[in-house]
Amino acid sequence: MEMLKMTMKDIEDYLKFSKTVIIPAGSIEEHSQALPLGTDTLTAEALAIEVGKRTTRVVAPVISSGNCNSVTFDFPGTLSISPTNLINFLVDYITSLYRHGFQRFLFVNGHGGNIAPIRCAIDAVSPTFRSSRFSVGSWWLFEELKELYDNAGHAGRGEVSIMLYLYPELVKKELFSEEHRTIPHYYVSNDLSKTEITKSGIINDSQNGTRDLGKRIFEEACQAYIRLLQELES
Numbered sequence: 366m367e368m369l370k371m372t373m374k375d376i377e378d379y380l381k382f383s384k385t386v387i388i389p390a391g392s393i394e395e396h397s398q399a400l401p402l403g404t405d406t407l408t409a410e411a412l413a414i415e416v417g418k419r420t421t422r423v424v425a426p427v428i429s430s431g432n433c434n435s436v437t438f439d440f441p442g443t444l445s446i447s448p449t450n451l452i453n454f455l456v457d458y459i460t461s462l463y464r465h466g467f468q469r470f471l472f473v474n475g476h477g478g479n480i481a482p483i484r485c486a487i488d489a490v491s492p493t494f495r496s497s498r499f500s501v502g503s504w505w506l507f508e509e510l511k512e513l514y515d516n517a518g519h520a521g522r523g524e525v526s527i528m529l530y531l532y533p534e535l536v537k538k539e540l541f542s543e544e545h546r547t548i549p550h551y552y553v554s555n556d557l558s559k560t561e562i563t564k565s566g567i568i569n570d571s572q573n574g575t576r577d578l579g580k581r582i583f584e585e586a587c588q589a590y591i592r593l594l595q596e597l598e599s
């Protein structure tokens with residue numbers, strides 16, 4: 366059930382049997398020349414909606430822009446919400462949900478730069494939220510996906526595969542890049558991003574994904590989120 370398509374009466378009725386809300390969060394960020402800017406957002410939204418369908422839980426509107434203040438910031442089309450603004454936005458967002466009666470919050474996160482702001486927002490509200498629980502799942506970090514995903518990088522095989530499965534019409538296969546660089550362990554500022562890290566916009570991986578791998582990753586991630594949700598509600 367997508368909140369965007371529900372009425373206030375629907376929410377009122379839903380809260381009588383469940384206090385859970387699923388919150389997808391992504392980014393608008395370069396994903397090489399072959400994948401759309403919304404790859405993280407489209408993936409998180411699709412996962413959240415599928416988990417919501419299978420569990421009959423409400424899915425809040427996707428948080429479509431995230432924090433991209435590091436490596437990808439300079440590439441055309443990348444939008445970035447600074448960490449502080451994102452934390453404040455998230456605090457307002459979940460406070461609104463809490464005021465209406467939601468007490469179980471499952472974040473379906475599709476973007477690495479959102480992990481710390483989500484955590485900070487939860488830390489900011491948790492002392493004042495009563496009887497509430499929060500869970501944050503960043504799908505590519507799930508233990509269950511370790512083998513399948515195999516540490517695939519930004520705009521690499523894993524994301525290519527998922528987009529071939531979810532939105533094949535948005536993947537420009539003819540623009541796949543062979544560039545293969547490994548991200549260094551040190552943190553970088555924007556002036557280094559294009560020259561030092563990546564020219565193609567890919568980090569850590571090749572783009573040899575397949576629709577079948579995307580389907581398997583998507584299914585495993587759905588099941589991992591359902592387990593998180595069950596734990597959250599137990």
Ligand SMILES: [Zn+2]
Binds near residue numbers: 404
């Ligand atoms: Zn991504």
